[in-house]
Amino acid sequence: KSIPDARANEIKKLCGVAGDIFDLPSKYFTNPSFERATIPEIQQLLGVTSATNQTYKPFPPVLFPGLKEDKSLKTVFGNWELLARILKASLRGVTSLHQGSSGGGAHTNSLKWSVCQITPGLIAWAAAIFLLSLDTEFSSSGLGKKSNISYKNLFYNYKKVLVAKWTTRHIVSIVADINRYVFKAVKGPTFNSADQEDHTDAIDRALAALDMDSDSDDQ
Numbered sequence: 025k026s027i028p029d030a031r032a033n034e035i036k037k038l039c040g041v042a043g044d045i046f047d048l049p050s051k052y053f054t055n056p057s058f059e060r061a062t063i064p065e066i067q068q069l070l071g072v073t074s075a076t077n078q079t080y081k082p083f084p085p086v087l088f089p090g091l092k093e094d095k096s097l098k099t100v101f102g103n104w105e106l107l108a109r110i111l112k113a114s115l116r117g118v119t120s121l122h123q124g125s126s127g128g129g130a131h132t133n134s135l136k137w138s139v140c141q142i143t144p145g146l147i148a149w150a151a152a153i154f155l156l157s158l159d160t161e162f163s164s165s166g167l168g169k170k171s172n173i174s175y176k177n178l179f180y181n182y183k184k185v186l187v188a189k190w191t192t193r194h195i196v197s198i199v200a201d202i203n204r205y206v207f208k209a210v211k212g213p214t215f216n217s218a219d220q221e222d223h224t225d226a227i228d229r230a231l232a233a234l235d236m237d238s239d240s241d242d243q
Contacts, residue, residue, distance in 0.1 A: 144186035
């Protein structure tokens, strides 16, 4: 299968369990013609003000604990359980969300891709808001067909932040929680899992742009 086909199948699979992931009625996600933009709970998660004003934030409330945006971004990705549910469904199979064990069998993505711990790229992928947006189709360019959201830019910006902050207390705690949820493994991030991702000097520019360089310690 081509990469776009595989990506489309993965998103379709997740849409089938998105109601469980977000604790919302499944029809919001399984019906391609459903107008998600009109749902107040989804507007709240995305931080949009109305169905007609779909201005998306680079760091929407859904990424923060209690949906409370923190402009300093010190608590970004703190709503880790939603991210963990997305990753567990993708890596361990959709049935794993309803099983006491990690679930999955011989054909899970975690085995196919040899993934046994969370990386910055995986969290960044789960954090891109494709399940909540208006879009039902995703082009190879990474641009949402209806929303015009650049999922590619969201992904790379999130990944840059995660790689740069990978050893801070906040991110270490989040990664340990997600690893425990997805793999039943109690471990935080390792240097290796960050090193597997691309490091570029764009990280510094991204941090400056996001006003995160003031976050000098591990809060």
